[in-house]
Amino acid sequence: xxxxxxxxxxxxxxxxxxxxxxxxxxxxxxxxxxxxxxxxxxxxxxxxxxxxxxxxxxxxxxxxxxxxxxxxxxxxxxxxxxxxxxxxxxxxxxxxxxxxxxxxxxxxxxxxxxxxxxxxxxxxxxxxxxxxxxxxxxxxxxxxxxxxxxxxxxxxxxxxxxxxxxxxxxxxxxxxxxxxxxxxxxxxxxxxxxxxxxxxxxxxxxxxxxxxxxxxxxxxxxxxxxxxxxxxxxxxxxxx
Numbered sequence: 001x002x003x004x005x006x007x008x009x010x011x012x013x014x015x016x017x018x019x020x021x022x023x024x025x026x027x028x029x030x031x032x033x034x035x036x037x038x039x040x041x042x043x044x045x046x047x048x049x050x051x052x053x054x055x056x057x058x059x060x061x062x063x064x065x066x067x068x069x070x071x072x073x074x075x076x077x078x079x080x081x082x083x084x085x086x087x088x089x090x091x092x093x094x095x096x097x098x099x100x101x102x103x104x105x106x107x108x109x110x111x112x113x114x115x116x117x118x119x120x121x122x123x124x125x126x127x128x129x130x131x132x133x134x135x136x137x138x139x140x141x142x143x144x145x146x147x148x149x150x151x152x153x154x155x156x157x158x159x160x161x162x163x164x165x166x167x168x169x170x171x172x173x174x175x176x177x178x179x180x181x182x183x184x185x186x187x188x189x190x191x192x193x194x195x196x197x198x199x200x201x202x203x204x205x206x207x208x209x210x211x212x213x214x215x216x217x218x219x220x221x222x223x224x225x226x227x228x229x230x231x232x233x234x235x236x237x238x239x240x
Contacts, residue, residue, distance in 0.1 A: 012231035015184030023190030024214030102134030
């Protein structure tokens with residue numbers, strides 16, 4: 001883990017891999033008497049500012065964003081489809097800028113279940129940025145932690161992997177996150193105190209940071225609060 005100066009001027013330890021549960025877009029809009037879609041629009045501005053803060057100011061190597069779970073299909077159809085169209089537009093729009101900044105984009109989840117236009121946009125982003133060596137930005141979209149683990153087990157069975165040869169290192173290679181390090185810090189906005197089926201395996205020893213701030217209001221100052229909180233923790237990984 002690297003050391004960096006936050007607003008305090010002190011050197012602090014920073015996480016290598018940050019995963020963010022971006023919660024509160026709908027509530028943000030409702031509190032302002034706006035359609036929920038407006039909350040998603042506002043939330044995308046927070047995505048932009050947070051990624052650039054973590055990448056440019058703190059050089060965080062790995063960031064994973066949880067933007068749509070396998071359970072979110074239960075939301076109203078018009079909201080889901082509007083979100084898909086918005087994401088397709090944003091992925092295409094933002095990829096070129098992220099590419100210029102050296103960001104590598106990965107996808108975690110079931111891509112084939114998404115609308116074709118969004119699939120194509122995500123695949124274009126992955127292809128364009130695949131050789132970049134800066135931040136790795138993983139998009140957990142149509143993602144579920146339990147489904148990921150079941151998919152890994154099914155793939156191992158299909159490939160005839162013997163039970164005796166299975167260990168954590170091998171199992172990691174069959175997860176969507178193969179090649180990525182475990183998560184050091186999980187941030188959840190919006191005041192809920194749960195992980196909502198997110199990176200269950202990869203966050204076994206993560207530090208957690210929960211905040212009541214709704215995602216559209218999560219700005220640079222809130223990023224710094226989360227990083228300072230992390231820097232003050234002593235990680236033992238089961239030891240003393």
